[in-house]
Amino acid sequence: MKVLVVDDSAVMRKILVKALNEGGHTEIVEAGNGQEALERSGDVDIIFTDWNMPVMDGLTFVKEFRKSSKIPIVMVTTEGGQKEVLEAMKSGVNDYVVKPFKPTVVLGKIESLIKK
Amino acid sequence: MSDKFEKLKNALTVAVTQTMENMTFEEVSTVTNDKITIVSSGHVVxxxxxxxxxxxxxxxxxxxxxxxxxxxxxxYGFGEDEAVEASIKDVLSEIANTIAGRFLGELLPAEEEFALGLPDYGKGKPLDLDNEIITINLKIGEHFLKVSLYGSDFATFLEN
Structure with missing residues (x-):
């Protein structure tokens, strides 16, 4: 399974990748903003994306991506981002994780969304 | 200690320990003595x-x-060739941002909105500010870390 991790912070991408590796997911593509994510999302099976990013933010990315794909998208958000989460869900995000997250939470999202 | 102080301290302790455990993948313990010194052969960041x-x-x-x-x-496995200083700044800023969000999420009612500013970073001597409210001292492996909450609004919160 191929996972796309989208975040402008290299640290947060490293943390997500480490969590995914713990669950045996090693085929991972990284992107630093929504524009890069659109370019690299060709054959991925699930996407984890941040919301506030330069160049193209998470909301714009999800709206653009949803025009051509229905694969699961998980939003990675900070505490207090409830408004963003609601907007994200309306725009096509399937689920979300709140920072700081345990690797098991990230892996649980993959399991539940891919099983659906 | 007042209930309000306990509330602040508990919220900060939860935020700090959860953030450090989840973001550094290491076991974290709080150190109860009030004052610790960050020992560094280089500088403090x-x-x-x-x-x-x-x-x-x-x-x-x-x-x-x-x-x-x-x-x-x-x-995090950043390569030796990557700029250490820039990476440290990125790491500590992300940790501080996550702690702050988790702290306010723990302290405030679920529906109450909050806003954070942009992180600042520096090195040299340990930074100290006025209006210290609480400091949480952490032991992570062989290392110590200090996380402090400052602000006159929190002093007012404790008084009212």
Missing amino acids: WALLPLKIPYDGNILINASFEYSESLVHDV
């Missing part, structure tokens, strides 16, 4: 995250250069 709404204040992290460097290389 710090990250300061302003809290804007509903309370004006700051979350400050002081860490040794060695610990920060070990996070960058050993925990």
